[in-house]
Amino acid sequence: MKTLQDLLARRIYLGVTGLSRAGKTVFVTSLLHNLLRADPTAEESPLRGFDPFDEGRLVGAMLRHDANATVPEFPYRRAVDALTGESPQWPEPTRGISRIRVDIRFKRAEGLGANAAAQFGMTDATLQLEIVDYPGEWLVDLPMLGQDFEAWSAAMVAQATRGSRAELARDWLAFVSARAPGADHDEEWAEQAAALYTDYLRACSEARLRYLQPGRFLHPADLKGASVLRFCPLPNLGTKAPPGSLHTAFRAKFQDYQTKVVRAFFRKHFAGLDRQIVLVDTLTALNDGQEAFDDMSEALANILESFRHGKNSLLGWLMGRRISRVLFAATKADHVIRGDRLHLENLTRRMLHVLDEKNAIKTAADIDVSSLAAVRATRDTRRSDNGREILLGRRPGDTEDTPLEPGAIPLDFPPDWAALNYRYWDFQPRPDPGWRHGGFPTLRMPEIMNFLIGEDLR
Amino acid sequence: MNDRRPPLKGAPRQGSQKAEPPPRQPGVIDPALVAPREPSRPDPRLAAEAEASTAAFETTQQARDAGSSAPVAATSADEVAAPPPERPSRWGRVVWLFVITAAAFLLYDTGRALVDIWSGDWIGGAALTALVVAFATALISATMIELRAIRRLGEVGRFRAALAQSLQHDSAARLRRTLQPMLSMVGARRPELVKAFGQRTQGLTENDAIMKQFRSAVLAPLDQEARRVVRANSLAVMGATAVAPHPALDVAIVLWRSTVMVRRIAEVYGLRPSGMATLVLTKQVVVSAAIAVAADPTGDIVANTLGGGLAEKISARFAEGSISGIRAMRLGARAIETCRPLPFEPDERKGMWHTLTQG
Numbered sequence: 001m002k003t004l005q006d007l008l009a010r011r012i013y014l015g016v017t018g019l020s021r022a023g024k025t026v027f028v029t030s031l032l033h034n035l036l037r038a039d040p041t042a043e044e045s046p047l048r049g050f051d052p053f054d055e056g057r058l059v060g061a062m063l064r065h066d067a068n069a070t071v072p073e074f075p076y077r078r079a080v081d082a083l084t085g086e087s088p089q090w091p092e093p094t095r096g097i098s099r100i101r102v103d104i105r106f107k108r109a110e111g112l113g114a115n116a117a118a119q120f121g122m123t124d125a126t127l128q129l130e131i132v133d134y135p136g137e138w139l140v141d142l143p144m145l146g147q148d149f150e151a152w153s154a155a156m157v158a159q160a161t162r163g164s165r166a167e168l169a170r171d172w173l174a175f176v177s178a179r180a181p182g183a184d185h186d187e188e189w190a191e192q193a194a195a196l197y198t199d200y201l202r203a204c205s206e207a208r209l210r211y212l213q214p215g216r217f218l219h220p221a222d223l224k225g226a227s228v229l230r231f232c233p234l235p236n237l238g239t240k241a242p243p244g245s246l247h248t249a250f251r252a253k254f255q256d257y258q259t260k261v262v263r264a265f266f267r268k269h270f271a272g273l274d275r276q277i278v279l280v281d282t283l284t285a286l287n288d289g290q291e292a293f294d295d296m297s298e299a300l301a302n303i304l305e306s307f308r309h310g311k312n313s314l315l316g317w318l319m320g321r322r323i324s325r326v327l328f329a330a331t332k333a334d335h336v337i338r339g340d341r342l343h344l345e346n347l348t349r350r351m352l353h354v355l356d357e358k359n360a361i362k363t364a365a366d367i368d369v370s371s372l373a374a375v376r377a378t379r380d381t382r383r384s385d386n387g388r389e390i391l392l393g394r395r396p397g398d399t400e401d402t403p404l405e406p407g408a409i410p411l412d413f414p415p416d417w418a419a420l421n422y423r424y425w426d427f428q429p430r431p432d433p434g435w436r437h438g439g440f441p442t443l444r445m446p447e448i449m450n451f452l453i454g455e456d457l458r
Numbered sequence: 459m460n461d462r463r464p465p466l467k468g469a470p471r472q473g474s475q476k477a478e479p480p481p482r483q484p485g486v487i488d489p490a491l492v493a494p495r496e497p498s499r500p501d502p503r504l505a506a507e508a509e510a511s512t513a514a515f516e517t518t519q520q521a522r523d524a525g526s527s528a529p530v531a532a533t534s535a536d537e538v539a540a541p542p543p544e545r546p547s548r549w550g551r552v553v554w555l556f557v558i559t560a561a562a563f564l565l566y567d568t569g570r571a572l573v574d575i576w577s578g579d580w581i582g583g584a585a586l587t588a589l590v591v592a593f594a595t596a597l598i599s600a601t602m603i604e605l606r607a608i609r610r611l612g613e614v615g616r617f618r619a620a621l622a623q624s625l626q627h628d629s630a631a632r633l634r635r636t637l638q639p640m641l642s643m644v645g646a647r648r649p650e651l652v653k654a655f656g657q658r659t660q661g662l663t664e665n666d667a668i669m670k671q672f673r674s675a676v677l678a679p680l681d682q683e684a685r686r687v688v689r690a691n692s693l694a695v696m697g698a699t700a701v702a703p704h705p706a707l708d709v710a711i712v713l714w715r716s717t718v719m720v721r722r723i724a725e726v727y728g729l730r731p732s733g734m735a736t737l738v739l740t741k742q743v744v745v746s747a748a749i750a751v752a753a754d755p756t757g758d759i760v761a762n763t764l765g766g767g768l769a770e771k772i773s774a775r776f777a778e779g780s781i782s783g784i785r786a787m788r789l790g791a792r793a794i795e796t797c798r799p800l801p802f803e804p805d806e807r808k809g810m811w812h813t814l815t816q817g
Contacts, residue, residue: 043657043660043661044660044661048658048659048661048662048667048671049662049667049670049671051674054658054671054674054675055674338628339628380663381492381493382492382493383487383491383492383493384491384492384493384494385491387493390487390492392492402486402489403486403487403488403489403491403492404485404486404487405485405486405487406485407485423485425485
């Protein structure tokens with residue numbers, strides 16, 4: 001019976017990605033939890049505004065644990081427990097790729113197809129929503145496919161000597177500069193160099209820099225300890241690579257990385273996606289200052305490259321044109337006051353427009369930008385003395401709701417760094433016993449669901 | 459939503475700090491300064507207060523609109539209305555004076571006659587007085603009802619204006635107050651819609667979300683119903699004109715069914731029109747339809763050639779019927795747009811043709 005249903009059901013693959021700490025885990029958890037806890041008889045529902053729910057057509061959703069037996073499953077249960085526990089916390093971030101499937105049962109909307117189906121007694125239908133959660137860092141690897149090892153090395157070394165990276169990269173650069181690229185290959189030395197390079201990338205990541213290649217060094221997932229990761233960019237490369245030298249060995253590893261890691265990922269996971277949401281943490285980047293913000297912009301520009309529709313796309317032959325809708329969501333919209341959420345959306349939209357040199361986003365009807373808070377940790381209120389909007393929320397360590405006035409969102413991109421210092425608070429989820437059974441309060445989540453899967457629930 | 463925040467950033471944010479012993483971090487606000495939460499649904503205890511404020515709001519609205527004429531007339535009649543004459547015509551004054559004189563004569567004469575009868579025969583006098591009083595009361599109350607119905611037609615225009623205003627202010631409470639009169643008008647006929655709206659907007663604070671629920675929970679079912687009315691009436695017109703034995707009868711049928719249709723549509727949207735108000739409304743609809751035809755002649759030509767040309771091959775009578783049926787449908791569509799509290803959104807229009815043709 002289940003097999004028959006699987007055959008009849010429509011299946012949608014929704015990719016969820018974003019650079020680390022952008023809120024992927026919280027988004028997936030909130031999406032699943034609200035779908036699973038959807039109840040039309042409830043007084044207040046976070047799904048209000050989601051069309052199938054408003055029209056009373058959403059019957060219910062079920063998690064399917066049998067669908068992806070061999071791929072890491074998204075830790076939904078653990079994340080909900082973290083968010084709704086005694087002292088609620090943001091869930092542990094997921095590492096690497098994970099999948100989870102939820103079957104959404106719904107009544108068909110009126111229409112020709114539904115009328116025909118109703119003749120056979122099929123008023124209900126099932127949408128199998130498969131959520132694929134993968135790190136956005138892996139998408140940053142995409143430009144590596146178009147480069148050879150020498151060009152890539154030169155670019156990476158040049159990047160490593162700029163700005164605050166120079167300090168972080170000193171150990172690694174000193175280590176690899178000590179040995180000429182023409183010297184004989186030594187696997188042990190390679191491992192050390194790769195480890196130092198990984199340390200450098202990790203340090204950058206902690207310093208909130210985002211444009212880090214290769215992304216697998218940071219999130220190796222199933223490749224932990226694999227020999228393909230034992231390489232790094234080399235400085236002072238000559239034009240000739242003597243056989244058996246470091247240069248040759250690293251170039252071979254780089255080519256392996258291109259075909260067996262990057263291409264394999266795109267072919268196996270990315271090519272099958274129907275919808276994609278890219279979470280962008282604009283707020284934190286603003287908070288971290290100009291260098292982090294510019295770095296994130298650069299990483300985003302590379303991610304954008306993956307969604308470029310059209311024939312000239314590097315991966316056109318690989319992924320076809322399967323992804324039909326892409327949404328860029330500026331997360332943590334609950335961290336700013338109500339009037340600023342539109343500005344957050346506009347700033348993100350403007351940033352993407354600037355980064356997107358070929359104007360794909362501006363002209364495409366199926367790419368949208370929105371602000372989003374998948375789990376709303378604050379409440380809006382006003383000051384009683386001057387009527388200005390403020391937030392009530394708990395920063396890490398607060399034991400009760402604190403009234404706070406967060407910084408304003410700059411209205412243009414690039415932001416005027418000299419004029420303002422942007423300061424936003426971090427908030428912890430509130431302990432609310434209703435969340436476990438009623439779903440998480442959200443901001444603009446129903447609209448996002450309408451955009452991503454609303455059409456498929458007809 | 460769109461208003462820029464006052465340029466008080468950075469340092470002025472600390473202005474809220476008073477000289478308190480523990481210095482607060484910038485941006486952290488004294489809990490005593492937090493305004494109490496606005497209730498998302500009016501508390502029963504506060505209902506009276508809310509009612510009062512709604513009433514106050516309405517009276518200000520009325521005072522503001524007292525001079526202006528009926529609602530949609532504001533949009534459609536403005537376009538056609540000739541500029542007002544420089545000086546009011548003297549003949550108007552003459553006619554009014556004549557009417558007033560005649561009425562005064564009548565009153566005076568009736569009074570005199572009653573007094574005469576009363577002095578001769580007090581029983582007959584009492585009976586006649588009672589009758590006259592009853593007549594006068596009935597006349598006045600009927601006039602009042604008419605006036606009120608005509609006033610209610612103005613509700614749509616006032617509501618649109620008030621809504622546009624309150625959407626500019628980003629306050630959910632104010633938006634709810636603005637929606638209230640329209641909801642009570644709809645609620646008199648379809649209380650379940652208002653209830654559903656109340657349940658769906660529970661706890662919503664975003665204006666867009668509330669408006670979306672208003673459109674989908676209240677207006678969409680009403681549109682559905684109104685379109686069914688239009689469909690039934692235009693089919694009736696189509697059939698009746700096809701079988702009517704005399705062309706003069708066609709005109710009568712079309713006039714009669716169109717008036718009925720306009721009236722039913724107004725009822726669907728809660729306007730509850732009476733006789734006079736129906737005439738006013740029909741006039742508005744006809745004017746607006748005429749403007750539409752003048753502005754868009756192709757639509758009519760297409761309807762005539764397509765509907766008529768094809769049907770004429772089959773039967774001339776049927777062709778006439780289909781043309782008048784299509785006209786009735788167009789008139790109905792205009793009537794819906796006149797009576798609807800909000801203009802159509804592009805994607806709401808999509809279902810229109812579907813319902814009109816398939817029911």
